[in-house]
Amino acid sequence: MLQVATIEKEFDRCVKGLQKRGIEGAEILLKDALTLDEQRKKMQGELDEVLHTSNKLAKEIGLLFQQGKKEQAEKAKTQTSELKRKSKSLGEELNSIELSLNKLLYNIPNIPHETVPPGKSEEDNEVIKLSDDNKPNLGAHKKPHWQLIEEFDIVDFDLGNKVSGAGFPFYKKQGARLVRGMINYFLDKAAEAGYEEVQPPVLINESSGIGTGQLPDKEGQMYHVEANDLYLIPTAEVPITNMYRDVILKEDQLPIKHAGHTPCFRREAGSWGAHVRGLNRLHQFDKVEIVQVVEPSKSYEVLDQMVAHVEELIQSLGLPYRILRLCAGDLGFTSVLTYDFEVYSAAQEKWLEVSSVSNFETFQANRLKLRIKKSDGKKELAHTLNGSALALPRIMAAILENYQAGDHINMPDVLHPYLGFKEIRKS
Structure with a gap:
């Protein structure tokens, strides 16, 4: 499977290599992979932020209860529940994007070495x-x-x-x-x-x-x-x-x-x-x-x-x-x-x-x-x-x-x- 980093850094070489194999729409195929990877990274960033906020709140809740600030603690618990629901939704979206990216990458062949001669059969x-x-x-x-x-x-x-x-x-x-x-x-x-x-x-x-x-x-x-x-x-x-x-x-x-x-x-x-x-x-x-x-x-x-x-x-x-x-x-x-x-x-x-x-x-x-x-x-x-x-x-x-x-x-x-x-x- 091609690495996304390789596609990104050596885009023109990858396109030419797939075209050499006779793959139609090679440029679009590789751009689709990069687009999905950008979506994956964005979604991963959002999920990481939600999880970070949730973990931070979870630690604060215990301190608020210890300090007798029950109302603030209950409010934080409600926020935590909402963040858990959001993280679950983001996780499912991230999983779907990763599956789509892997499915696409699994169907892209390797890039031929420069010494491989052109030809169809x-x-x-x-x-x-x-x-x-x-x-x-x-x-x-x-x-x-x-x-x-x-x-x-x-x-x-x-x-x-x-x-x-x-x-x-x-x-x-x-x-x-x-x-x-x-x-x-x-x-x-x-x-x-x-x-x-x-x-x-x-x-x-x-x-x-x-x-x-x-x-x-x-x-x-x-x-x-x-x-x-x-x-x-x-x-x-x-x-x-x-x-x-x-x-x-x-x-x-x-x-x-x-x-x-x-x-x-x-x-x-x-x-x-x-x-x-x-x-x-x-x-x-x-x-x-x-x-x-x-x-x-x-x-x-x-x-x-x-x-x-x-x-x-x-x-x-x-x-x-x-x-x-x-x-x-x-x-x-x-x-x-x-x-x-x-x-x-x-x-x-x-x-x-x-x-x-x-x-x-x-x-x-x-x-x-x-x-x-x-x-x-x-x-x-x-x-x-x-x-x-x-x-x-x-x-x-x-x-x-x-x-x-x-x-x-x-x-x-x-x-x-x-x-x-x-x-x-x-x-």
């Missing part, structure tokens, strides 16, 4: 790095992963459809072991990089969804358990970052680095044609997430470190990849700057997104009330960052396609110790 994203051309030449063995998983009997979509519905596959045999092996490998690499592992819950309350910006922005994309008013998480970022909701951290506690593996759940409303076939888009999938909470002055240095961590993972798997800087129109609601990683799927001859690494600056921290207590006693909002390290289905799809060899599918060398096998063969 993924076609306008900027490729900032392309790995050396090591795309495999599959020759006659060229089969998309949905054919391979059927031939080698390692993923069952029909069974998943029977038990749950489309987008909830069963992983079987060496397919299940491949998923488990990748999870363990990614977690081990995160631990080597200094991330502390946590295994968070996969159900969150509304406050947690608001805290990291999934609500109200992505409400329609999340599974909602109405009976308990809980949401299935779209990513481990949500519960992990919410560990620090309403928390004041000391400087010597930073940086905070967490990694966690969870299943992720996304309704993914939209088309389900050939371009999202097989493992390309699912309602449930596994992902290892890395999250950091850092001092504002260090967040872009940390962002570069997180990008380097994800790049090293993909390189170790021997997959062709590219890194993109997302344009303003494709940038997530809460993000200031996001780098996407895509791996090349040799049989489909297309790029598949497997990771996003983002800096949110103070946007999430402001919602979370996540602050840092400085050595001088002053408090400031922290910066939060997160990245996928990595999302499994599309990585699995790329491995199956790029490493296929006719009657078997080779496995990346780094996964051999985690799998107990070096290749997948038909059973």
Whole structure:
């Protein structure tokens, strides 16, 4: 959530940033926020004055009774009752204004970093790095992963459809072991990089969804358990970052680095044609997430470190990849700057997104009330960052396609110790 102070001090930058995102009426939207904040401050001032007068009278009443000035004391009591009624009315008005202001601010996205390119969709994203051309030449063995998983009997979509519905596959045999092996490998690499592992819950309350910006922005994309008013998480970022909701951290506690593996759940409303076939888009999938909470002055240095961590993972798997800087129109609601990683799927001859690494600056921290207590006693909002390290289905799809060899599918060398096998063969 944007800070009102930031909107006020950097009004033109905020307007241009929202316009860059394609937000219509950005200037009016931000002016409305400032107007509501002025009303809030005015109402708060009136309420504080009434409460001050009421408290002063309350102290005087006891003295008046002690001095035998009963008539004056009764008059003061009447005034106090009137002030209480007024303070209640002012409090209700103040609460209404604050709710309106927060509702407005909750629906305003973050301001893009100056390096974010203009653009409306993924076609306008900027490729900032392309790995050396090591795309495999599959020759006659060229089969998309949905054919391979059927031939080698390692993923069952029909069974998943029977038990749950489309987008909830069963992983079987060496397919299940491949998923488990990748999870363990990614977690081990995160631990080597200094991330502390946590295994968070996969159900969150509304406050947690608001805290990291999934609500109200992505409400329609999340599974909602109405009976308990809980949401299935779209990513481990949500519960992990919410560990620090309403928390004041000391400087010597930073940086905070967490990694966690969870299943992720996304309704993914939209088309389900050939371009999202097989493992390309699912309602449930596994992902290892890395999250950091850092001092504002260090967040872009940390962002570069997180990008380097994800790049090293993909390189170790021997997959062709590219890194993109997302344009303003494709940038997530809460993000200031996001780098996407895509791996090349040799049989489909297309790029598949497997990771996003983002800096949110103070946007999430402001919602979370996540602050840092400085050595001088002053408090400031922290910066939060997160990245996928990595999302499994599309990585699995790329491995199956790029490493296929006719009657078997080779496995990346780094996964051999985690799998107990070096290749997948038909059973």
